[in-house]
Amino acid sequence: MLKPLGRHVLAEIHGCPFDVLNDVKKVESIMVNAALESGAEVREVVFHKFSPQGISGVVVISESHLAIHTWPELGYAAVDVFTCGDKVNPWDACNYMTELFGASHMTAKETARGMLSPEVVPQVAVNL
Amino acid sequence: MLKPLGRHVLAEIHGCPFDVLNDVKKVESIMVNAALESGAEVREVVFHKFSPQGISGVVVISESHLAIHTWPELGYAAVDVFTCGDKVNPWDACNYMTELFGASHMTAKETARGMLSPEVVPQVAVNL
Numbered sequence: 001m002l003k004p005l006g007r008h009v010l011a012e013i014h015g016c017p018f019d020v021l022n023d024v025k026k027v028e029s030i031m032v033n034a035a036l037e038s039g040a041e042v043r044e045v046v047f048h049k050f051s052p053q054g055i056s057g058v059v060v061i062s063e064s065h066l067a068i069h070t071w072p073e074l075g076y077a078a079v080d081v082f083t084c085g086d087k088v089n090p091w092d093a094c095n096y097m098t099e100l101f102g103a104s105h106m107t108a109k110e111t112a113r114g115m116l117s118p119e120v121v122p123q124v125a126v127n128l
Numbered sequence: 129m130l131k132p133l134g135r136h137v138l139a140e141i142h143g144c145p146f147d148v149l150n151d152v153k154k155v156e157s158i159m160v161n162a163a164l165e166s167g168a169e170v171r172e173v174v175f176h177k178f179s180p181q182g183i184s185g186v187v188v189i190s191e192s193h194l195a196i197h198t199w200p201e202l203g204y205a206a207v208d209v210f211t212c213g214d215k216v217n218p219w220d221a222c223n224y225m226t227e228l229f230g231a232s233h234m235t236a237k238e239t240a241r242g243m244l245s246p247e248v249v250p251q252v253a254v255n256l
């Protein structure tokens with residue numbers, strides 16, 4: 001059976017307080033801690049505050065990334081967590097963020113990434 | 129009918145040359161140009177090169193983000209393009225990257241993000 005290279009969870013996080021989703025330092029801190037709490041290694045962090053409101057940001061981890069875009073006026077955050085390998089569970093990060101954002105509910109779905117054909121992987125396995 | 133806040137395309141890009149997917153400056157340039165070519169406004173750019181190979185990077189745009197993780201040894205790149213509003217078509221960016229990476233093929237799927245319930249949106253529309 002093919003094993004994907006990565007797991008990509010797209011999470012819809014609803015019912016969050018305006019002041020949390022519009023505080024760039026708080027959102028950045030929660031995202032970085034979500035990465036660390038799930039066992040990821042943080043490599044790069046970049047966040048951007050929009051006017052009059054809203055935040056976009058990404059935490060690049062050794063295992064891939066966590067990204068967020070917030071609509072504070074809607075109490076909504078679009079999050080995605082992409083992880084590779086067996087060490088980090090992307091759902092741990094999603095659940096952590098949902099709790100720390102003070103959300104009323106979250107829905108999410110996972111997509112397998114990098115389902116490579118057997119013709120590609122064995123060729124490379126020889127070089128590993 | 130509900131209109132989503134954003135469109136999120138997850139693209140699997142296969143059959144790319146090792147030297148392209150392992151060149152952080154080239155990958156960054158292609159990603160930034162993919163954003164610009166699709167009409168997006170670039171806000172932040174962060175790329176990371178892994179040892180012995182592989183690149184992770186994100187271009188934060190006013191309309192959300194473009195992210196990439198490359199496995200040069202597999203000729204594979206996992207890309208996702210998230211756009212909000214009607215100005216930018218995420219598929220334009222995906223197609224641009226596929227061409228510039230010299231890929232043999234690309235498969236992708238689009239997910240609607242931020243399908244908010246009518247109870248949430250009208251409340252906010254009053255404030256706009």
